[in-house]
Amino acid sequence: MKANPTDVLTGIYYIDGDVAAGYGALAAGCKLVAGYPITPSTEAFEAMCRRGPQVGTVFIQMEDEFGSISAVLGAVWSGVKSMTITSGPGYSLMMESIGFGAMLETPFVLLNIQRGGPSTGVPTKTGQADMMQSRWGSHGDYELIAISPDSPQEMFDYTIKAFNLAEKYRCPVMIMSDECVGHMTEKVVIPEADKIEIEPRRFYKGPPEEYLPFSPDPDLVPKIAKAGDGLGLYITGRVHDERGYPVKNEEFKAKYVRRLVDKIRLNKDKIIELKEESTDDADVVVVSYGISSRVAVKGVEIARQKGIKVGTLRLVTVWPFPDEKIIDLAKKVKAFVVPEINYGQIVFDVARCCHGQANVVLIPHGGAGVHNPLDISDAIESAAKEDKKIEGVVEFKTRLEKIVFERGLKLKE
Amino acid sequence: MNSITSAFSKGIEKSGIDRKKISMPSDVPFNPDVVKALGVDYFQIPRGRAIAFGTGLKLGNPSLRVVPVAGDLMTLGGNHFVHGARRNMELLIICVNSFVYKKIAGKPIPSTQSAFSPYSTFEEPFNFPHLGNSCGAIYTARWTALHTEELADSVAEALHKHGLSVIEVLAPGPNYYTDIDSIELELLKFYHENSTIKNNEDPKNVAIVPDEKIIVGKFTDKERPTFIDSYNVQHSKILGDKFTPHGGKNG
Numbered sequence: 242m243k244a245n246p247t248d249v250l251t252g253i254y255y256i257d258g259d260v261a262a263g264y265g266a267l268a269a270g271c272k273l274v275a276g277y278p279i280t281p282s283t284e285a286f287e288a289m290c291r292r293g294p295q296v297g298t299v300f301i302q303m304e305d306e307f308g309s310i311s312a313v314l315g316a317v318w319s320g321v322k323s324m325t326i327t328s329g330p331g332y333s334l335m336m337e338s339i340g341f342g343a344m345l346e347t348p349f350v351l352l353n354i355q356r357g358g359p360s361t362g363v364p365t366k367t368g369q370a371d372m373m374q375s376r377w378g379s380h381g382d383y384e385l386i387a388i389s390p391d392s393p394q395e396m397f398d399y400t401i402k403a404f405n406l407a408e409k410y411r412c413p414v415m416i417m418s419d420e421c422v423g424h425m426t427e428k429v430v431i432p433e434a435d436k437i438e439i440e441p442r443r444f445y446k447g448p449p450e451e452y453l454p455f456s457p458d459p460d461l462v463p464k465i466a467k468a469g470d471g472l473g474l475y476i477t478g479r480v481h482d483e484r485g486y487p488v489k490n491e492e493f494k495a496k497y498v499r500r501l502v503d504k505i506r507l508n509k510d511k512i513i514e515l516k517e518e519s520t521d522d523a524d525v526v527v528v529s530y531g532i533s534s535r536v537a538v539k540g541v542e543i544a545r546q547k548g549i550k551v552g553t554l555r556l557v558t559v560w561p562f563p564d565e566k567i568i569d570l571a572k573k574v575k576a577f578v579v580p581e582i583n584y585g586q587i588v589f590d591v592a593r594c595c596h597g598q599a600n601v602v603l604i605p606h607g608g609a610g611v612h613n614p615l616d617i618s619d620a621i622e623s624a625a626k627e628d629k630k631i632e633g634v635v636e637f638k639t640r641l642e643k644i645v646f647e648r649g650l651k652l653k654e
Numbered sequence: 655m656n657s658i659t660s661a662f663s664k665g666i667e668k669s670g671i672d673r674k675k676i677s678m679p680s681d682v683p684f685n686p687d688v689v690k691a692l693g694v695d696y697f698q699i700p701r702g703r704a705i706a707f708g709t710g711l712k713l714g715n716p717s718l719r720v721v722p723v724a725g726d727l728m729t730l731g732g733n734h735f736v737h738g739a740r741r742n743m744e745l746l747i748i749c750v751n752s753f754v755y756k757k758i759a760g761k762p763i764p765s766t767q768s769a770f771s772p773y774s775t776f777e778e779p780f781n782f783p784h785l786g787n788s789c790g791a792i793y794t795a796r797w798t799a800l801h802t803e804e805l806a807d808s809v810a811e812a813l814h815k816h817g818l819s820v821i822e823v824l825a826p827g828p829n830y831y832t833d834i835d836s837i838e839l840e841l842l843k844f845y846h847e848n849s850t851i852k853n854n855e856d857p858k859n860v861a862i863v864p865d866e867k868i869i870v871g872k873f874t875d876k877e878r879p880t881f882i883d884s885y886n887v888q889h890s891k892i893l894g895d896k897f898t899p900h901g902g903k904n905g
Binding site: 273294295299301307318323337338341471476486 | 710
C-alpha cells in the first residue's frame with residue numbers, strides 16, 4: 242500500500258530530527274498523537290500539532306505520560322494508527338502501558354528522544370542510557386522492536402518503518418533516538434507519496450462469529466479488529482486464550498507468552514536492519530548506534546589513516562539484538578569497540594554474543610555530550626594492538642574521564 | 655455488581671443506542687460471559703487508566719460511545735478524571751464505589767468513609783459528584799445497588815449527553831468475604847435504611863458522611879462544548895478550509 246498524498250509533505254527541507262520524525266509519522270498515516278511535552282522531544286509533538294489538523298490527524302496534550310500512552314492504545318483499538326513522543330522521565334512513566342501494549346499485541350509507535358539521565362538528568366543534552374530500559378522496562382516477558390536513527394533523514398524514513406513494523410508484527414515499536422539527532426538540523430528529502438510504502442493494518446475480514454482476536458497466522462501474528470465492529474471484543478492484559486478470555490493455567494501461559502516472544506524472535510531476520518562496512522578483513526569492528534555512530538565515523542577514519550583495519554557495524558535495529566551477526570564476526574575479528582553514551586548497556590549484549598572469542602571494549606560517556614573521536618580512534622588502536630584475550634568488557638579510559646578524575650575525584654583506586 | 659450490570663444493560667436498552675457501538679474500558683475485571691451478554695466491546699486495562707484509554711478510543715473513532723467503568727477512579731486514575739471532566743471528553747463514567755477494593759479486603763478507598771478496615775478509616779473521603787461537577791462534568795448522579803430502576807434511567811439519559819457524565823454507584827462488592835450473602839444483604843439493607851433521593855441537590859451538599867443519610871439522585875445536568883466540538887471550532891477558525899472537522903457530536 243502507498244502513502245496517502247495528503248499526509249505527505251513532499252519536498253526538500255532543512256529541518257531537525259524531531260520535526261522530521263513528526264512528518265514521518267504523518268506520512269505513515271498516524272491519525273492520533275497523544276503526548277505530554279518534554280525536552281528534548283517537544284519539537285516532534287509541536288510539528289504534529291501544527292500540521293496534524295491539516296491532514297486529519299488529531300492531537301491531544303494529555304495530563305501525563307500515563308494518559309498519553311493509554312490514549313494511544315485506545316486509539317489503536319478504535320482502528321487508527323497512533324503514536325506518542327517522550328523522553329527519559331516520561332518514558333519511565335510509560336513502562337506500565339508498554340507491557341500492556343505488548344500483551345494486547347497492540348501496534349503503536351513510541352518516539353523516545355533520549356536525554357541525559359538518570360532522573361531529571363540533563364534535560365537539554367543527549368544520552369543513550371535508556372537502551373536497556375527499552376528492552377526490559379516493563380515487567381514480564383515480552384519482545385518489542387527498537388530502532389535507532391542517526392540523522393534527520395533517517396528520523397523521517399525510520400519513523401515510517403517503525404509504523405510498518407508495528408503493523409506487521411502487532412507489537413510496540415520504539416524509536417530510540419537521542420537529543421543530538423533530535424535537534425540536529427540537516428537536509429531532509431520527503432519523497433512523493435507513491436514512493437512511500439505503508440503496511441496496512443491486518444484487519445480481520447471474516448464472519449464476526451468466527452473471529453478469534455489472538456489466533457495467530459502462520460507468521461505467529463494474529464489479525465486485529467477494532468472497537469465498534471460488532472465483534473464483541475474481550476481484550477484483557479491478563480494472560481488469555483485465543484478468544485481473549487483470561488486463563489490461569491501454566492499451559493496457556495506457556496503457550497501465549499511463548500508466542501509473544503517468538504513472533505519477534507523467529508522473525509528476526511526480517512526485522513533486523515544493520516549497516517555494515519569493511520568488516521570482511523577487519524581486525525577491529527566498531528559497533529554503534531544513533532548519534533554515536535555518526536561520531537564514530539571520524540574516529541574510524543583516523544584509525545584507518547594509521548593503517549588499522551577497522552570495520553563498522555551500525556545497529557539500525559537495536560532490539561531484537563543481532564546475535565547471529567556478532568557471533569559470526571567474533572570468529573573473525575580481534576576486538577569489538579563499542580562507543581555509547583552510557584556506562585555500558587549494548588556492549589554487554591555484544592560481549593554475550595562473543596563467547597570470549599574476541600575482546601570487547603566499551604568507550605563510555607556519561608551523557609550531556611558526545612564522544613571525542615580521538616578516544617574512539619585510540620580505543621581502536623589499542624584494541625588492534627592487544628594480543629591477549631581479555632575476559633569480560635574492557636573499559637577504555639577516555640580523555641574526559643582522565644581530566645575529571647585526575648583532578649582528584651576518584652571513584653576507586 | 656450483578657444488579658449494576660443488569661441496570662447498565664437495561665439503561666443501554668432504554669437509550670436505544672446500538673450496543674455494538676459501545677466500548678467499555680475498565681479496570682474492573684468482568685466475566686467474559688457478562689460482557690457477551692452486554693454485547694459491548696470490553697477492554698480490561700491497567701488500574702486507573704480507563705478514562706485515558708477511553709479518550710483514545712473516542713478520539714480515534716468519534717462514533718463510538720465510550721463507557722469507562724472505573725474502580726480505581728480517584729486513586730491511580732484521579733488525574734485522568736479531573737482532566738477528562740475539564741476537557742469535557744465525551745465519556746460516560748460509571749464509578750463503582752464498593753466501599754472496599756474488592757480484592758483487598760479491609761483497605762479503605764479515597765471515595766468512602768466506611769468501616770471495612772480493621773480499625774475503620776480516618777481519612778476524609780472524596781465527594782465524588784461535587785468533584786466531577788466542579789471539574790466540569792456535565793452530568794453527575796449517584797445511586798446505590800438498590801436503585802436499579804433509577805440507575806438504568808440515568809444510564810439511558812447520560813448515554814445521550816454530549817460530554818463527560820459520571821454516575822457513582824454504591825455497591826456491595828466484598829466477593830471475597832467468606833459470608834458473602836449476609837454481607838451483601840446487610841449492605842443492601844443499610845442502603846435501604848440510610849439513603850434518601852434528592853434530585854437536583856447541589857453536589858457540594860452530597861458528601862457521604864458517617865451516621866447521616868446517603869444522598870442519591872441526579873445532581874448535575876448541563877450543556878457545554880465537548881473537547882471535539884472545541885477542537886473543531888478552534889481549528890476551523892484559524893485554518894479555515896485547510897481543516898476538516900473531526901467526528902463531531904457522536905460522529
